[in-house]
Amino acid sequence: MIILDTCALVWLVDSPHNLSKKALQNIKDSDSLAVLPISAWEIALKCRNGGIQMKKNMDPLNWYSEALTDYGMKEIQLNAQLLCSSVLLPPIHRDPCDRIIIAAAIEYRCAVVTADKVFSKYPQLEVVW
Numbered sequence: 625m626i627i628l629d630t631c632a633l634v635w636l637v638d639s640p641h642n643l644s645k646k647a648l649q650n651i652k653d654s655d656s657l658a659v660l661p662i663s664a665w666e667i668a669l670k671c672r673n674g675g676i677q678m679k680k681n682m683d684p685l686n687w688y689s690e691a692l693t694d695y696g697m698k699e700i701q702l703n704a705q706l707l708c709s710s711v712l713l714p715p716i717h718r719d720p721c722d723r724i725i726i727a728a729a730i731e732y733r734c735a736v737v738t739a740d741k742v743f744s745k746y747p748q749l750e751v752v753w
Contacts, residue, residue: 625656626752627700627729629738630663630721637691638679647737650752658698660728664688666721700728716745 628636628651635642636651643651651657668684670676678687692699700706702724710720710727717723717740726746729736735750736743744751 625658625732625734626650626654627658627660627725627734627736629725629736629740630666631739632737633659633663633691634667634676636695644753647753651737656698657695658700659692660700660725661702662721662724700732706731713746717742
């Protein structure tokens with residue numbers, strides 16, 4: 625299983641040319657892709673604030689739901705264990721959304737696709753980019 629961070633998810637669906645060749649190949653070769661619902665929240669927030677606009681001018685929830693269906697992605701549910709684990713991580717990454725994604729990747733022992741270089745500072749985390 626590979627987890628996509630929020631940017632990787634958006635790029636995969638709306639502009640795959642933004643993904644690295646290695647990331648795109650790993651996504652294609654993976655038997656299972658996963659995302660966290662915190663990415664839907666982050667996308668909705670960025671849309672509301674004008675930071676991004678989804679292709680087809682879809683609202684964020686419909687865009688996210690369609691992306692999961694179209695790419696056969698699993699949604700990793702947030703739970704108390706995962707949320708608390710994100711708080712207990714070393715304070716390398718400051719973004720709480722990214723910390724939750726990092727905690728999930730560590731908990732489920734899977735790689736995370738991200739262009740964010742800070743992720744690779746967690747030695748127990750496999751980063752694909």
